[in-house]
Amino acid sequence: MPIAFAQRLNQVETSAIRELFKLLGKPGIISFAGGFPDSAMFDVDGIRAASAAALAQEPGAALQYGATEGYQPLREQLAAFMASKGVQGVAPEGLIVTTGSQQALDLVAKTLIDPGDKVIVEAPTFLATIQCFRLYGADLVGAPIDGDGVQVDRLEQLIAEHRPKLVYLIPTFGNPSGATLSLERRKKVLELAVKYQTVIVEDDPYGDLYFGEAPPPSLLALSSQVPGSRDWLVHCGSLSKVLSPGLRVGWMVAPPELLARAVMCKQFSDAHTSTFAQATAAHYLQAGRMPATLANVRAVYAERAQAMGDALRSELGDAVDFVQPRGGLFVWARLTGAGGALADGNALAKRAIDKGVAFVPGAPFFCGAPDAATLRLSFATADVVRIRDGIARLAQALRA
């Protein structure tokens, strides 16, 4: 008799992307498939100094069990970091530290979702959110997006129809879409939260990675303009994309009663996030290195995004359609089939591997009916020369 596993595991399917990722080990491949920052850009010196300071100044605290809510000096630094970005009225006690923002999503789900509950997400959205919520039995409903983010009229219809437990959005430089919700739509989303008494989860790992003009303020920052909206808003932040994923430091802002329950769930999930990593992050922020680090990553990713957009236009022409990203890590492209070219992302991904370039087809990012013509291309980890080379290979694959 085999082990009888929990029924929740039947909700989840991970094979599509796993199969693709197995192929990435092929020698010489240029990968646009990842969803991670370039490790060559980590501020290793700054992190080394921060870690050394933590062990020199508070070794006991940095290596001991800590409060489930988070290491207090880090909570203070994160509150100040958000305040510097226009967020008003979030005290250190108004946020908890999570083991990456992935854990914030898990805690949101554990705290809120009963099996069968409806949850609205963007179509497409972050793959690990889909799977995370499904493990708690969520019934996902996809809300359509365009270049300005989720279509709020359609979102309102879906909220009214499904009365979801929560709405999950990546309003700024979405994964995989790269789209940014307009200011007008942001205000509308906050109004919908109040009107329908619906929790809105704002996942914001990319908001600091803008290339030119800053994006509109986060939903959290704007919530002070929409009375009552803070009572329904959860905001998830992360140091993973701007500083280091390996620290696994994220955070979550939420109404007090939700935050208290998330703390209880976290207590029995991992007790607390590594105090060693938290103390390191606190010293890093305190040392004032973040502005220079952000300026550096913004400049490098901006150049790469531009190179990828230019190459896509010159190499693939009207065979692809995309919005040039203004931040984040991704180009979200759609195969148009122009001139009889291939218009299937999965089929192109296989051909592309043969030509020595990898990306993620867009279909798995949809919780419902997928747009099979879509692709997600990350410009974050290849330099400009390799980006041009990789897109040339992609063009060959398309013509093959």
Added chain:
Amino acid sequence: MPIAFAQRLNQVETSAIRELFKLLGKPGIISFAGGFPDSAMFDVDGIRAASAAALAQEPGAALQYGATEGYQPLREQLAAFMASKGVQGVAPEGLIVTTGSQQALDLVAKTLIDPGDKVIVEAPTFLATIQCFRLYGADLVGAPIDGDGVQVDRLEQLIAEHRPKLVYLIPTFGNPSGATLSLERRKKVLELAVKYQTVIVEDDPYGDLYFGEAPPPSLLALSSQVPGSRDWLVHCGSLSKVLSPGLRVGWMVAPPELLARAVMCKQFSDAHTSTFAQATAAHYLQAGRMPATLANVRAVYAERAQAMGDALRSELGDAVDFVQPRGGLFVWARLTGAGGALADGNALAKRAIDKGVAFVPGAPFFCGAPDAATLRLSFATADVVRIRDGIARLAQALRA
């Protein structure tokens, strides 16, 4: 309208101990209430060197996203560490790294437990296990223990009656009981796993903290002697009690199909454990510092355990009954009521705070009917002088 939380939260009650812990901030209190190691004994120099080596030798890997299964060099070191303790046949791929062993418990539950499933635990057992499993809807059944650990005849009856999804045990220096399962009973437990095709979870955070003679081999080490038992055995290990809780590095050994599902659940729980912490732990183990660290903590805790036992005998006499611990962090004592003395742990805990000493009453550690006369006293964090002082205060509280 307030936020509607998930029904699973109704399963959990955390107020009893939280209320007590709020009182611990009182100045001058001597606390035997914690369940953590003494931070004065952390090998800060060793951890500093290990962290610096990780950032010097593999900064990219130590700060980047990593495999959900764990950082490969750490998996290799942990497999070697277990082999040095007599565990045969566990390859690096046979274990995954978890964010403390608390996360291993969460993953076991997420992977195996459907609402309403029966789970057998020791009575008493680790409080956070009770709450963790209940959050997944487990219906807990307590199996009685004595000084030699769980009573295996009674355990077999309970397995046959309840057909549990799993049996959770802390066989070595249990929390809170301090009890150690005898060799004979260990073999019987493994035989029961095979006979009833029942998953056994061995939680082993304290096994390295022995004071004289080593305890019997872990269930994992013994499983090679009981054919088929490895197919039903999950083993959770941790560096928290011997090296540093703040790293949040634990691990889990399990049959391949269970391990694969735990990896999937972990992917959507926190993506992976901090690679920075994992690389630090890997370098620490590789540097060969663990044997000296273990020798140090064993010697210090042995002295403190002896001091606490002696003080309890001389100060409280026949008003308490306990087995002198041979390892771990805890004395588990029972108020006998001799001479008309107080025999209620909760009532004594309140009086004790007034006298300037804290401990955790035993009742919350029972999933079912509690033994209200019990107390958990940690000897780990106070030195010998304060232990004697604290037990003298406890005697005053008992006579008050």
